[in-house]
Amino acid sequence: KAGVTQTPRYLIKTRGQQVTLSCSPISGHRSVSWYQQTPGQGLQFLFEYFSETQRNKGNFPGRFSGRQFSNSRSEMNVSTLELGDSALYLCASRPLAGTTDTQYFGPGTRLTVL
Amino acid sequence: GENVEQHPSTLSVQEGDSAVIKCTYSDSASNYFPWYKQELGKGPQLIIDIRSNVGEKKDQRIAVTLNKTAKHFSLHITETQPEDSAVYFCAASGSSGDKLTFGTGTRLAVRP
Numbered sequence: 001k002a003g004v005t006q007t008p009r010y011l012i013k014t015r016g017q018q019v020t021l022s023c024s025p026i027s028g029h030r031s032v033s034w035y036q037q038t039p040g041q042g043l044q045f046l047f048e049y050f051s052e053t054q055r056n057k058g059n060f061p062g063r064f065s066g067r068q069f070s071n072s073r074s075e076m077n078v079s080t081l082e083l084g085d086s087a088l089y090l091c092a093s094r095p096l097a098g099t100t101d102t103q104y105f106g107p108g109t110r111l112t113v114l
Numbered sequence: 115g116e117n118v119e120q121h122p123s124t125l126s127v128q129e130g131d132s133a134v135i136k137c138t139y140s141d142s143a144s145n146y147f148p149w150y151k152q153e154l155g156k157g158p159q160l161i162i163d164i165r166s167n168v169g170e171k172k173d174q175r176i177a178v179t180l181n182k183t184a185k186h187f188s189l190h191i192t193e194t195q196p197e198d199s200a201v202y203f204c205a206a207s208g209s210s211g212d213k214l215t216f217g218t219g220t221r222l223a224v225r226p
Contacts, residue, residue: 043216056212100146100211105157
């Protein structure tokens, strides 16, 4: 099976712009979670989607949003970018939500905000 | 919310030696504890996990121990090899496996 894929792998934006990142889960996986990884804050949970519904949300401002499509692919959007949004954004998929099945991570999208 | 502390932040060992990484957590309701390995340019990859009804789990050279009373869990890597060099993260969550809370990571270097 193909792993979790994320596009694009690298992105450079300027402050005030918005950005959309995409995640395709492993085939058959219906739960997608997003995490932000920075040197200062480490790995932090953003949100999880299952069956096109947001199940959980981390402590991030409303500028961070996401959605999931009927084929389980997910996108996350960050509006009004700030310098502090520069990070590696990781998505992870698992077959179902609400289980301790392994979460498989993609390679991430490296976002740089100038 | 849950808070996970991880030590040490860096660890250098000689090839063939053992490496131990320790984590403590704050939420007594947490009962799922995975460990991830992250290599440069890649996403974290699960290497082993443990659930609260188990005190120890082994998989070849890797073992994890859990002490729920003390709220700490540890990763043990024996007979380390250069390819074990990476950043290791511990994490914790409730029984739903949702919202993993990660430790700050340990950069392990295995010297040939």
